[in-house]
Structure formats: structure tokens, C-alpha cells
Amino acid sequence: MHILVVEDDPTVRSFVAKGLKEAGHLVEMTDNGKDGLFMAVSEKFDLIILDRMLPGGIDGVRLLETIRAQNNTTPVLLLSALADVDDRVQGLKAGGDDYVTKPFAFSELLARVEALGRRGRTETAPQTKLEVADLEIDLLSRTVRRAGQKIDLQPREFRLLEYLARHAGQVVTRTMLLEGVWDYHFDPQTNVIDVHVSRLRQKVDKPFGAPLIHTIRNAGYMLRAE
Amino acid sequence: MAPARVAMTTPAFSTPATPRRSRWRAWRSASLRFSLAYGTMFALSSILFMSFMWWGTIGFLERQVETAINADARGLAERWVMGGLPTLALTIEDRLEQNLDDDAIYLVMDPQGNYLTGNVSAWPARVEHTDRWYNLPDTRAGLRGMAQLHAYNLPGTAQTHTEGQLDSGYRLLVGRDVRARGILRHLLTDSLLWAWVMVTLLAISGAVLVHRIFRRMVKTVARTTSAIAHGDLSRRMPLVGNGDEMDQVAEAINEMLDRIVRLMDGVRQVSNAIAHDLRTPIARARTQLEDAALHASTPDELRGAIDRAVGDLDNVTAVFEALLRIAQIEAGARRSAFMTFDLVPVLRDVADLYEAVAEEHGIALALDLPARLFFYGDRSLVQQAVANMLDNAIKFSPPGGTVYLRAQLRESAPGRLAGPTGEGMLDLSVSDEGIGMSEADMARATERFFRAEKARHTPGSGLGLSMVRAIVQLHGGQMHLSSHAPGLTVSLALPVAASALAEADEDMPASTHISGMTQTSPLPHQHDTNSSVE
Structure with a gap:
């Protein structure tokens, strides 16, 4: 992906850029809102990672509103030390697609970057069926089959699996699951997500030998064929 | 907080440090202005009220006398028209006899100015018009008094006639002795004046009272709030206990203070807690990193130490976030x-x-x-x-x-x-x-x-x-x-x-x-x- 990083803190900027490059992305960087705006409107990016508080007169939200006003639909991930619910809502209202608060784990940022990048590509086609290896998820009848065998899932388990399948081949963090499946925006102190994923594994993976749900250390989970 | 600002200025009353300044400040005192306004209002309204009473009473008496004189004169004129001088004289004599108060005054004169009948011997020199009232001193039965008089032309006896003037025909003088009315007016004026003095005294003392009460209330608030401003947060407004407006204000202030104390306690608690509980994971992370930097011999050891330190720092972040969220929720x-x-x-x-x-x-x-x-x-x-x-x-x-x-x-x-x-x-x-x-x-x-x-x-x-x-x-x-x-x-x-x-x-x-x-x-x-x- 071609990614623009607008971030004024040099440490964070180079850290993010380095990590994204290692993950195989093409990264361009700038440290102020003015240049960021210029680059965002003059080049085509697949994703913009945008700090909220920027020097140079144009802050992140302003930049975002400006490019959205020009019908630029490039996915934007806001990166900010402003962690209030209100700040988050303000950022998303301005046209942001996701919001990550500082400090952050790079794995979390990368997982969300990948998820946003894919969303940009597949947004237009509504899917009725998801397939990963021999796992089939029918979104209309809400049934799951693996190797032709039907698996009974609770509604919540179905949504968990659906979320993983929609992001198949990508890392999905616990926070993403909590937000995407449960719509919770706080951090539960215990490993609730791990428990739910392990329950899902009992039904989806255990009877079939080859596991599809993989744990990614220090990051989260991934649904993929071996 | 307007009262508090006023309250701060009131102590200047008692301090004669700079006379001009304190006088100026005294005028800025809300309690003084309020009580002055109260007193002035009271005195003015009582003046208005008493003047009204005075005019009402005296005016009524005057009008009554005038009506009686006019009616008398009309009756006598009718008699004159009916039976001429003899009938008129008879009627006047009758009326004088029936006049128990002995306050009626009649006089009929011929064109030459000769006395015809009545209880006055001579026509008063000043009475020349028929369109106005005369108040002249008189002496009756040895007592000096005041008479209210009106002159009339008796109809049909003169060739020339000028409106409002005595003509050359027969003339009639009707009047009443109004000594009693004068006494009454004196009495009324005196008593109303005295009443006004009393009312004004009451108003002044009321104003002083209001001023003092006002000042005491504001002083209490001022004393408490300034004590609090100087850091004594344990102080509270005293309550009288009767639930009046002052108590309500005091209660509201106390509630506010309680809340401030709670919030400050919260802040203190949080800062204490941060000092104690966040130091621990930070210290641990620091130790791990330093230890790894000094002693780690393999990349794996180093990486492990760094991972643990990152985990500790993540905990610190989580605690911070929770604290901020609590603070935000508590702030409402x-x-x-x-x-x-x-x-x-x-x-x-x-x-x-x-x-x-x-x-x-x-x-x-x-x-x-x-x-x-x-x-x-x-x-x-x-x-x-x-x-x-x-x-x-x-x-x-x-x-x-x-x-x-x-x-x-x-x-x-x-x-x-x-x-x-x-x-x-x-x-x-x-x-x-x-x-x-x-x-x-x-x-x-x-x-x-x-x-x-x-x-x-x-x-x-x-x-x-x-x-x-x-x-x-x-x-x-x-x-x-x-x-x-x-x-x-x-x-x-x-x-x-x-x-x-x-x-x-x-x-x-x-x-x-x-x-x-x-x-x-x-x-x-x-x-x-x-x-x-x-």
C-alpha cells in the first residue's frame, strides 16, 4: 500500500514508517499539516495516517475536513494522544475511518492499517459468502460449514468468526474484536476476548485437525489457511 | 458572586484609614444603598400618604361649607323673587333662629348701602366681587374668628349687570364662621406632622436595622469565604435553621464547598496514588531495561527484557487511562x-x-x-x-x-x-x-x-x-x-x-x-x- 504518514514527533514518525516499510508498504512522511495537505491532495494514497495535533497552522482534523470536502475518500487513520470519547467522536465525525490513541502498540496500528486498506478495496461489492480454506460462512442463512460439515454457532460466535473471516489473512487485535464484535470502547481488564476465541476454536478448529484461527504473539489473532 | 464582592468592601466602613476613600467605599456599600433606599422610600411614601389625607380632609370641609353657603343663597334668592324684601327678612330671621351652631352670617343691603336685615352690621369693604370666596377675620360674641363669605346680587333690581361684579341693585352676603374648621386644620396639620416625624424616625431605625442585618449576613459570608480563600476549607456557613433565603444561600454555598472538598480530595488521592502506584511499574520497567542494557548477553535475553518493560509501560498507560476516565466522569x-x-x-x-x-x-x-x-x-x-x-x-x-x-x-x-x-x-x-x-x-x-x-x-x-x-x-x-x-x-x-x-x-x-x-x-x-x- 502507498501510505502517507503525517506526524510531527520524529521518534513516532520514523518508528511507524520503519514498521510499515518492514510490512511491505510504500511510505511517505511529513511533519506538518501544510505539507501533509499538499501531499494528500496532489498524490494518490491508499491510506493516510494522521496525527491530530500538528504544527504549521493546519491540525489533523482540519486537514481531514479539507480533503473530505474535496471528495477525497482515501481512508484516514487518526493517531492522537487525545483519548477522550469526545475527541474520538470528533475525529470520526470529521471523516476519520479509525482512531488509535497514543501510546499504541505497533501491532495494533499495523492491524488497523491492513484492515482499513482492505476496506478501501472491497467496499463496493457486498458479500454473501465468505470462504477461507475449507471453511464456508453463508452470511444470508447465517450458517457455517467446514469440510462440508455444518458447525452450530451461537450468534455472538458467528459474528466473531465473521469478523475474523472478513479480515482473513490479516492480524486482528483484541481491541478490534471488542469494538467490531461487541461494540465496546473500553478495555476490559481480563482476557475476555481470548476466552471467546478459544471457545470458537473448540468448534471450528478442534474437530478438524488443521487450525485456521492462529494466535499472533503480542498482537492478536488471524484467520488463514495454514 | 456579587454579594461576596460587596462583602469585601464593607470592612472599609470601620477602618478610618483613608477618609475620602472609605466614604467613597461606603457609598459603594450595597447594604447602605439598600437601607437608604428603604428609608427614603418609606419617608417619601408617608409624606405622600399624609399630604393626601390632609388635602382630602381640609378640602372636603371647605367644599362642604361652600355647598352650604351656595344652597343657602339660592334659597334666599328664591324667597326674594317670591315675596320681596319682607319675605327675605323673615326667612333670614328664621334661619338665624334655627342656626344652633351660631355660625351663619347674613346681610342684605339696599342699593344705597343701607343695612336692611342680617346679623352683620356693615358690608365688609373688601367684598366687591360675586365670583369668589372671601375669608375675613370677624369678631363674634367677643371671640375673634374667621368667616368664609360670598356676595350675591339679588335678581331684578338693577339695570346694569357685569358678570362677577356687584351691581347697583340689592345685594346679599351669605357666610359661615369657620373658626372650628381652622382649629381642625391646625389640629390635623399638627398631628400629621408629628405622625410623619414618627414615621420618619421609624424609617430611619428600620433602615439602620436593615443595614445592620444585611451587613451581618454579608459579613458572615465574606468571613467564611475569605477564610476558605486563604485555604481553610473546613469552614462552613452557619445556618440559622429556619430555612429562609439566607439559609438557602448558606446551604447552597456549603454544598458547593462540600463538592469542592470532595473534588480536591479526589485530586489529592489521585496524585498520592500516582506517586505510589505508578512509580512501581515505571521503576520495574526502568530496572529491567537498565539491567538488560548492562547484563544481557544474548539478543533473546535483551528482547525478553524489553518486552517485559513494554508490558509494564502498557500497564502504566492503562492505569493512566482509567484515572483520566474516572476524573472525566467525576467532573460530570x-x-x-x-x-x-x-x-x-x-x-x-x-x-x-x-x-x-x-x-x-x-x-x-x-x-x-x-x-x-x-x-x-x-x-x-x-x-x-x-x-x-x-x-x-x-x-x-x-x-x-x-x-x-x-x-x-x-x-x-x-x-x-x-x-x-x-x-x-x-x-x-x-x-x-x-x-x-x-x-x-x-x-x-x-x-x-x-x-x-x-x-x-x-x-x-x-x-x-x-x-x-x-x-x-x-x-x-x-x-x-x-x-x-x-x-x-x-x-x-x-x-x-x-x-x-x-x-x-x-x-x-x-x-x-x-x-x-x-x-x-x-x-x-x-x-x-x-x-x-x-
Whole structure:
């Protein structure tokens, strides 16, 4: 992906850029809102990672509103030390697609970057069926089959699996699951997500030998064929 | 705080330090202005009132005399027309005889100025017009007095006639002795003047009293607030106890002070807690990093140490976030997100999230929820509060135990149904069968970072219940800890706004639970029958 990083803190900027490059992305960087705006409107990016508080007169939200006003639909991930619910809502209202608060784990940022990048590509086609290896998820009848065998899932388990399948081949963090499946925006102190994923594994993976749900250390989970 | 500002200026009254300045300041004193206005108002209104009384009384008497004289003269003129001088003379004699007060004055003169009849010997020289009243001194029976007189032309006796002038014909003088009226006027004037002096004295003393009361009240406020401004936060406004406006102001100020103290305590607690509890993980991370930098011999060792340090720092961040969130909730800034929603699916969702965790620990999660429960508040905060409570309960329950989540609507007061105007109470409780808590620990359980001795070894930051309490307080409710024998019950009592109750009413009019409100909609809606038998 071609990614623009607008971030004024040099440490964070180079850290993010380095990590994204290692993950195989093409990264361009700038440290102020003015240049960021210029680059965002003059080049085509697949994703913009945008700090909220920027020097140079144009802050992140302003930049975002400006490019959205020009019908630029490039996915934007806001990166900010402003962690209030209100700040988050303000950022998303301005046209942001996701919001990550500082400090952050790079794995979390990368997982969300990948998820946003894919969303940009597949947004237009509504899917009725998801397939990963021999796992089939029918979104209309809400049934799951693996190797032709039907698996009974609770509604919540179905949504968990659906979320993983929609992001198949990508890392999905616990926070993403909590937000995407449960719509919770706080951090539960215990490993609730791990428990739910392990329950899902009992039904989806255990009877079939080859596991599809993989744990990614220090990051989260991934649904993929071996 | 206008009174407080005024209050600050009042002490200048008593200090003669700079006379010009203090006089100027005295004029700026609200109490003085107020009492002066009061006194002036009082004195002016009494002047107005008494003048009115004076004019009314004296004027009435004057008018009465004038009417009597006019009527007299009209009668005499008729007599004159009817029977000429003899009849007139007779009538006048009659009237003088019947005049018991002895205050009537009559005189009839011929064109030559000779006396014809009457009880006055000569025509007063000053009486020359017939269109005005004369007040002339007279002497009757040796007493000096005052007479009110009016002259009339007797009709048909003169050739020339000028309006308002005595003509060359017969003339008549009618009058009344008004000595009594003069005395009365004197008396009235005197007594009204005295009354006014008294009233003014009363007004002045009233003004002084008002001034002093006002100043005392403001001084009390000023003294207390300035003591507080200088750091003595334990001071409170004294209450008289009669519930008057001053007491209400004092109570409001006291309430405000209580809140300030609570907030400051909170801040102090947090800063203490940060000093103690955040230092530990930071110190650990630092030690690990330093140790690794100095002693790690393999890249794996180094990486492991760094990972652990990052984990510690993540904990620090989590604690910070929780603290900030609590502070934000306690500041009450999140009320904008309040709305009415059905609590039951929200509770079921949270329970669903934690049910798996409970099961993994071999703990059963039992729910006792009504079919519907409308609540006005912040959905995500309520979710979080319940999540924290369940998290705690599951953490401290032994395997094989049961965690109960209960919710029900309660009448707001005994014997009074929660009507559209009142509020209901939502009872929400989570009980576990775990290690429980001692009485002393219960009292401290909601302090930030507090962890009971028995709970030291379990993971957690010690902020869970603080956050629950903050959320409950934001919703105007109360949190209560009690023993569940064995275990602990955390119960929340949350007021349910009338609007939310009304919504519940609309949604299930057939429910007996809140039947007290069905009188607003006596006919059950057809489409609702399904939902009410859920």
C-alpha cells in the first residue's frame, strides 16, 4: 500500500514508517499539516495516517475536513494522544475511518492499517459468502460449514468468526474484536476476548485437525489457511 | 458572586484609614444603598400618604361649607323673587333662629348701602366681587374668628349687570364662621406632622436595622469565604435553621464547598496514588531495561527484557487511562451522551461477554432481569460499570460458585408508585460467592488503587470500583457494598428519570409492575400486547 504518514514527533514518525516499510508498504512522511495537505491532495494514497495535533497552522482534523470536502475518500487513520470519547467522536465525525490513541502498540496500528486498506478495496461489492480454506460462512442463512460439515454457532460466535473471516489473512487485535464484535470502547481488564476465541476454536478448529484461527504473539489473532 | 464582592468592601466602613476613600467605599456599600433606599422610600411614601389625607380632609370641609353657603343663597334668592324684601327678612330671621351652631352670617343691603336685615352690621369693604370666596377675620360674641363669605346680587333690581361684579341693585352676603374648621386644620396639620416625624424616625431605625442585618449576613459570608480563600476549607456557613433565603444561600454555598472538598480530595488521592502506584511499574520497567542494557548477553535475553518493560509501560498507560476516565466522569462532563435506552439487552450483552470467562473459571453466571427496563443515562458507561462489577465478581469467585446479576425497578418511595412526575429507582446488583470483604475494607473499597489485603495477588489496578462509583454518581445514584455470606454484593441504586419511565409505560401498558402509570393511557395499545407477555 502507498501510505502517507503525517506526524510531527520524529521518534513516532520514523518508528511507524520503519514498521510499515518492514510490512511491505510504500511510505511517505511529513511533519506538518501544510505539507501533509499538499501531499494528500496532489498524490494518490491508499491510506493516510494522521496525527491530530500538528504544527504549521493546519491540525489533523482540519486537514481531514479539507480533503473530505474535496471528495477525497482515501481512508484516514487518526493517531492522537487525545483519548477522550469526545475527541474520538470528533475525529470520526470529521471523516476519520479509525482512531488509535497514543501510546499504541505497533501491532495494533499495523492491524488497523491492513484492515482499513482492505476496506478501501472491497467496499463496493457486498458479500454473501465468505470462504477461507475449507471453511464456508453463508452470511444470508447465517450458517457455517467446514469440510462440508455444518458447525452450530451461537450468534455472538458467528459474528466473531465473521469478523475474523472478513479480515482473513490479516492480524486482528483484541481491541478490534471488542469494538467490531461487541461494540465496546473500553478495555476490559481480563482476557475476555481470548476466552471467546478459544471457545470458537473448540468448534471450528478442534474437530478438524488443521487450525485456521492462529494466535499472533503480542498482537492478536488471524484467520488463514495454514 | 456579587454579594461576596460587596462583602469585601464593607470592612472599609470601620477602618478610618483613608477618609475620602472609605466614604467613597461606603457609598459603594450595597447594604447602605439598600437601607437608604428603604428609608427614603418609606419617608417619601408617608409624606405622600399624609399630604393626601390632609388635602382630602381640609378640602372636603371647605367644599362642604361652600355647598352650604351656595344652597343657602339660592334659597334666599328664591324667597326674594317670591315675596320681596319682607319675605327675605323673615326667612333670614328664621334661619338665624334655627342656626344652633351660631355660625351663619347674613346681610342684605339696599342699593344705597343701607343695612336692611342680617346679623352683620356693615358690608365688609373688601367684598366687591360675586365670583369668589372671601375669608375675613370677624369678631363674634367677643371671640375673634374667621368667616368664609360670598356676595350675591339679588335678581331684578338693577339695570346694569357685569358678570362677577356687584351691581347697583340689592345685594346679599351669605357666610359661615369657620373658626372650628381652622382649629381642625391646625389640629390635623399638627398631628400629621408629628405622625410623619414618627414615621420618619421609624424609617430611619428600620433602615439602620436593615443595614445592620444585611451587613451581618454579608459579613458572615465574606468571613467564611475569605477564610476558605486563604485555604481553610473546613469552614462552613452557619445556618440559622429556619430555612429562609439566607439559609438557602448558606446551604447552597456549603454544598458547593462540600463538592469542592470532595473534588480536591479526589485530586489529592489521585496524585498520592500516582506517586505510589505508578512509580512501581515505571521503576520495574526502568530496572529491567537498565539491567538488560548492562547484563544481557544474548539478543533473546535483551528482547525478553524489553518486552517485559513494554508490558509494564502498557500497564502504566492503562492505569493512566482509567484515572483520566474516572476524573472525566467525576467532573460530570459526559452527561451529553445521556439518552433513554432499554437496559436489559445491554446487561445481557455484558453478561454474554463475561459468561465465557466465568465458564472457563468453572463459575456459573445467573441472570435475574425483567423483560424490559428503560433507563436514562450513558449506555457505554453503564456497560462499563457492569463489566467492572462482573469482572471483579468472577475474579474473586471460587470454582463452582455462582455470580448473580440482578436488575429490577423499584418504587421510588414506599406507598408511592413511580408516576410520570416522580422517579423510579433501578436496583442493579452483582453478587459473588468469593472471599468477600471485611467491613473496614468495604468502606475503603472505592478509593482509587485500594486493594484489599486478600486481593493483592490477583491481577488488576484497584480502579474498577472507583470507576463504578464515579459512573453511578454521574447518574445520580448510589453504590453500596454488603456481605453476601459468603462473598460480596455490589448494589447500585440508580434513579430512573420520569421520561424513561414514560417510555416504558408506552411500551408495555399492560404490565402490572408499573400499573400506577396506566391511568395516563387507560386503553392498552393493541400492538403492545405481544411485548408485554414476553
